[in-house]
Amino acid sequence: MAVKSLGNVTVTYNGTxxxxxxxxxxxxxxxxxIDTTVLNSxxxxxISGLGDWNVSVGGLWAKALHxxxxxxxxxxxxxxxxxxxxxxxxxxxxxxxxDENSFVSGYTWTVEPxxxxxxxxxxxxxxVPTMT
Numbered sequence: 001m002a003v004k005s006l007g008n009v010t011v012t013y014n015g016t017x018x019x020x021x022x023x024x025x026x027x028x029x030x031x032x033x034i035d036t037t038v039l040n041s042x043x044x045x046x047i048s049g050l051g052d053w054n055v056s057v058g059g060l061w062a063k064a065l066h067x068x069x070x071x072x073x074x075x076x077x078x079x080x081x082x083x084x085x086x087x088x089x090x091x092x093x094x095x096x097x098x099d100e101n102s103f104v105s106g107y108t109w110t111v112e113p114x115x116x117x118x119x120x121x122x123x124x125x126x127x128v129p130t131m132t
Contacts, residue, residue, distance in 0.1 A: 012084040053129065058120035060116055080101050080102055082098065102125045105124035
């Protein structure tokens with residue numbers, strides 16, 4: 001049985017809402033810092049490079065979730081998947097959308113002999129999201 005996330009986030013991967021299986025999610029934006037040489041400088045110099053995005057997810061494992069993520073790990077799709085992440089309360093949300101620009105780049109499930117089965121994953125994305 002899926003457990004509803006307590007936070008104000010929804011994640012939809014390839015048209016399937018996986019929010020009910022989440023207890024954590026994060027959107028990471030990283031801009032590369034490129035070292036440069038400035039001959040008259042007495043300190044390290046950097047310029048900004050390309051941006052990179054990653055969406056980390058995880059929670060309580062369920063077969064329905066496994067059926068969504070695992071096939072893309074066994075046979076990576078030729079066409080990248082849609083990914084939509086909405087963060088915030090109603091009326092004050094930030095929506096990040098990647099149309100046919102995401103894929104499962106990591107999927108791990110962990111079993112404790114007497115505990116819950118948990119999972120974590122990484123949804124890699126290509127390009128800049130549409131942000132609304």
